[in-house]
Amino acid sequence: MDDLVENSYGPIELAEGQAPTRAERREQQTQRILDAAKACFIRSGFKGASMQEICAEVGMSPGALYRYFPSKEAIVEAICEADRREDAVLFAKVLQEPDVVEGLVFGAMAHIRHMHEDDNAKLFAEICSEAMRNPAVETTCMKNMVEVQTMFANYIGSAVERGEIDPPVGLDVLLPTLMSIAHGMALNDMPAMGVPLDQLEVLLRAMVVGMLRPTRRPETV
Template structure:
């Protein structure tokens, strides 16, 4: 009689997955810390939340946490850095749009949708408030906002050279105004208040069109 072949069980679930590398385990732990820190910052505020609170949220010893982050400021810097990957995707999509107004508006709405769906609006407000009194966080915020503003400037200047837009005033004024409007929209999280992002997009489109393609210059003499 032919001998039967031994049955080999197929790996299932986690056993079928390749083991994580040390770098992957570290990245996973960092994300756990950032998520726990976000919860603490939103619940207690940056001033009220302590590294010990974050440890309790994680079930991690202080010594272990400090191996990853030496301070709350370092955690905020990491949270900001993590969001830059989303911003990079947003800018890439914006740059591929042949219509500069449409590209800017869609990128802005995508960012507002991300802030809403991720639940980051309260955290964004807390970080912004803390930046008013904490120089380290202020530096992180200014660096991040500066990079965003530089991307917008490059985008608009290229459109101006192509003759696609003729802003109502100089970009040195338009860009900070746009950034302030965007920051206010992000902090207020209008979808959470029942305001449709479709409505926000329609209003934003009219506003940006008026800024970048005005019927007459704001300071034009008659």
């Protein structure tokens, strides 16, 4: 039977008797460190979790760990980069939706589900909190935020130009407001608070419609 090993993108299949390459082994070790760091950040907080605690969690010596990541900030950067790659796949689906209202609702609900089902809400709440006092973490978070904002600015702006929506404020106000609402719902892990996802979607759609003020909805084939 073929063997499976893990890398940052998920399991990869090896032919029977085939040993993982050096690059694959490094990917495996990197993912083990990131998983251990996530557990430590959730348990102890970013400030409370030490590199020594992460070493103990992953079962690795400090010298070995520092060959992969020189600091907690570097670990956060790697965690955010992996999340950015997942978001890129999600947002590609959003941008294919011709109805901007449905596209934004789909994207927001997918983000909320991702945070809830993968138990990432506490982790990213901790990272966002650290970004308010740590310039290195702030830079990492802002890099991802600017990329997402640019993508959605083009998406929503195109709908405005086509005359499909008529928001009451400009994109400079509308976009960060929409993102803050969706991100806040995700970080608060509303499904864990007992809010049904179907009801949350109804409310989100009502808010998006009210903020975008559709003049006409694009025809679907």
